[in-house]
Amino acid sequence: MNLPLLIVVSVLKIAVVMGVLLTCVAYTVLLERKVLGFIQLRYGPNRVGPWGLLQPVADLIKLMFKEDFTPPGANKYLFLMAPVITAGAAFLPFAVIPFAGNILPPEITFYGYKIDLTVAALNQGVVADTNIGLLYIFAMGSLGVYGAILGGWASNNKYSLLGGLRLCAQMVSYELALGLSVIGVIMLAGSLSTVQIVEAQKSIPFIVYQPLGFVLFMVAAMAECGRTPFDLIECENELVAGYQTEYSSMKWALFMMGEYTHIIVASAIATTLFLGGWHGPVLPPFVWFMGKTFALVFFFIWVRGTFPRFRFDQLMQLGWKVLLPLSLVNILVTGAVILLIKG
């Protein structure tokens, strides 16, 4: 195996994925403000640049020049660590999300040497094709809870702590439904590798076989992202943003970036698992992947502009008494059908 080549290609892929992801995060914020504006018969931001397209840049500059305040009595190290954990854990799942099929030929000749690019999926549109892809995604998704609860605790503010606890309770409750809702997909694909799951959907996307799984996944993903109608952890308009009350400047921006990255990642995972990933006619694979992902991102924003918030007991009831049993039923039915067809 050619180690330098492995490192160079992987670093290049990581750089490109991170660059595109961060740009997408910035523009998802703009998209959200625009779409919410249109839903409320407003224009949304339209002053900075044409159609407000430079608004993310203006926001970034503003946030960088804000005072970076650490409340007295706060645990400085954890206070700093919390947003880093949140943002980092939000970015990491993208390592295993395949955004295109083969992006390089399987073998290239370089100064007379034949170099095999199929090693470690170097020629494919994914940073790392591991055989535990989905497990890795869920592991990273769960890590995000630490950022929030540490941030709430380290702020030395009881309301922040309560916000962090709320988030923790919500995340833990919905992680079960989230994890169980994708079991059907894993059963159909017979693999945890995201690349193989996408390849199994070459002819028909799994949403056809797993409509209930898709709905459950989307609902649970919204709860995991802390989005309306499950945004009790923040309640922007009632409580003061829960666990991130005491944060300002770029630390706050990291929390926000983590939040919007969660939306993109959740949409990308749903695209990968249910909508056939990069597969699609005519257009190039990357365009299909982006199109499907941003259609789901738009759906997230659309839902935010439409539905009011749940009460906390309703939230818990939905998670434990509706989503969890339904996802178990989904697994049972999927298993029975597979058994019937394959004998």
Place this chain on the structure above:
Amino acid sequence: MIIPLLKGLATTLKMALSKPITLQYPEEKREVSPRWRGHPELTIDADGTRRCVACTLCLEVCPSNAITGIEAGEADDHGKYPVAFTIDLQRCIFCGFCQEACPKGAIKLNNLYELAQYDKKLLVLDIERATQSKPQLRLGDWL
């Protein structure tokens, strides 16, 4: 249970696709009502002269002493006309009493509403600046 949710989504999508009702203020100005009470001005006749006869009724009725310094001159036909007339927009409360009191329809509230200035002195109108310059901005004589 699902259908109301879909109805809600349809409503918001319909709203998202319809035209925003926002008035983009500095570029687009709102049309004010014809009875809008802007700042008082001396109206002009068809021949371009002021209608004011310097009777000082507006000065007497003005509750906030915004109208001051009316000085009358004598025309060739012995008619009175104002040679000095001061409207202080810092004092004016836009009540429209001067417009009601005027027997000649010579002072009227126009429909301007962007009256802020950086210099206070600009808000004290002398007779030239208090005189109507845009004919379309006034109420008809019948009001």
